[in-house]
Amino acid sequence: MSIEKNQKSGAAPVPAAKIDFAPEDRQWIADRIQEVLATGQLTLGKYGLEFEKNFASYVGVKHCVAVNSGTSSLEIILRALGVEGKDVLVPTNTFFATAAAVVHAGGNPVFMDTDPESFGTAPEEIERRITPKTAGMIVVHIGGLVSRRMPELQEIARKKGIWIAEDAAHAHGSSLGGIKAGSFGIAGSFSFYPTKVMTCGEGGMITTNDDKLAEEARIYRDQGKASFLQNAHTRMGYNWRMSEPHAIIGVKHLERLPNMIVARQRIAAVYDEALRGMNALNPMAVPGDGASNFYKYVVTMRDKVDRKRLKGELRERFAVSLSGEVYEEPLHRQPVFEAYKTAPLPVSEDCCARQICLPVFASMTNMQAMQVVDALRATIA
Numbered sequence: 001m002s003i004e005k006n007q008k009s010g011a012a013p014v015p016a017a018k019i020d021f022a023p024e025d026r027q028w029i030a031d032r033i034q035e036v037l038a039t040g041q042l043t044l045g046k047y048g049l050e051f052e053k054n055f056a057s058y059v060g061v062k063h064c065v066a067v068n069s070g071t072s073s074l075e076i077i078l079r080a081l082g083v084e085g086k087d088v089l090v091p092t093n094t095f096f097a098t099a100a101a102v103v104h105a106g107g108n109p110v111f112m113d114t115d116p117e118s119f120g121t122a123p124e125e126i127e128r129r130i131t132p133k134t135a136g137m138i139v140v141h142i143g144g145l146v147s148r149r150m151p152e153l154q155e156i157a158r159k160k161g162i163w164i165a166e167d168a169a170h171a172h173g174s175s176l177g178g179i180k181a182g183s184f185g186i187a188g189s190f191s192f193y194p195t196k197v198m199t200c201g202e203g204g205m206i207t208t209n210d211d212k213l214a215e216e217a218r219i220y221r222d223q224g225k226a227s228f229l230q231n232a233h234t235r236m237g238y239n240w241r242m243s244e245p246h247a248i249i250g251v252k253h254l255e256r257l258p259n260m261i262v263a264r265q266r267i268a269a270v271y272d273e274a275l276r277g278m279n280a281l282n283p284m285a286v287p288g289d290g291a292s293n294f295y296k297y298v299v300t301m302r303d304k305v306d307r308k309r310l311k312g313e314l315r316e317r318f319a320v321s322l323s324g325e326v327y328e329e330p331l332h333r334q335p336v337f338e339a340y341k342t343a344p345l346p347v348s349e350d351c352c353a354r355q356i357c358l359p360v361f362a363s364m365t366n367m368q369a370m371q372v373v374d375a376l377r378a379t380i381a
């Protein structure tokens, strides 16, 4: 950690996030990158296969397909499911890529309002928006939390004959009732972008128990080629492949994931305990039979405060940087989705406006967490 001191508080800065690779892991990665540079096996090789095998075993699914981003994995799933000309229910409180992938795959995103308990989607909202044109829904586990109502969403999907695809970009290792994110629907999509709980630089992963979808995903990933060795292009694919250096980083960080999650849960427990008496701040609750990876520690502020000013004050006076929101602005208010505008989605706008995300990272100390809490007490309470 930096020893640089903050001028006003005298405390060392608490960063919003931190990526942790131990020196021995960096060496392990460097050695294997040397190896693939020497052999020339730089893409679609043995480390990609190892990463896929290990991730499938970790999530508890039959197949994994490694790709170059969480955006690619979403689009591939949607193309494989065939959403062209169809409606796909998408939460408005999510990252741009969730809805953009629907558009890129030829479908129409239908935005849904937010469940304030999980920041995801409540079953009632699915019932409200579903029509005969609906092909499926994308469930996003915001901040790493699997909603306690996930089984109800599965039940609606089953009854109505639509699919669930999970955007599990936040949810590596999160679970409900012992079932891991990425295995609740027809397919799951993960991101390994550097801010995520585990990373490989850039990368994504498709998880599925469906043999046909896995096969289609492999075709789409490699320029729509029916097989690696033939030049017959049978699908409108793209270059969505993951390179071997990325896969090598992923193999090592996946090994560290369980311990990194335990460390994040320890920090969350410090926050839970310390915030218990503060009425002004309401942390998101994890269901009793659930486990969050705490990609984000999301707190709803009782009052609407000027978040930009609050963040500035925490940084300037207390050397505490808050993490990015999930999300600052709902997608239905983004100019690029003007064409897909629905009726007002007021809960989403409120959830987005009143949330803050406290810093969490695997190497964070309890003292740093308390520094965050003390800063919040001084500024908010």
Ligand SMILES: Cc1ncc(COP(=O)(O)O)c(C=O)c1O
Pocket: 069, 070, 071, 072, 094, 095, 097, 098, 140, 167, 169, 170, 190, 191, 192, 193, 203, 204
């Ligand atoms: C919810 C969600 N979906 C999709 C993505 C896209 O992932 P990537 O950045 O790996 O393309 C992200 C990543 O930031 C995300 O947070």
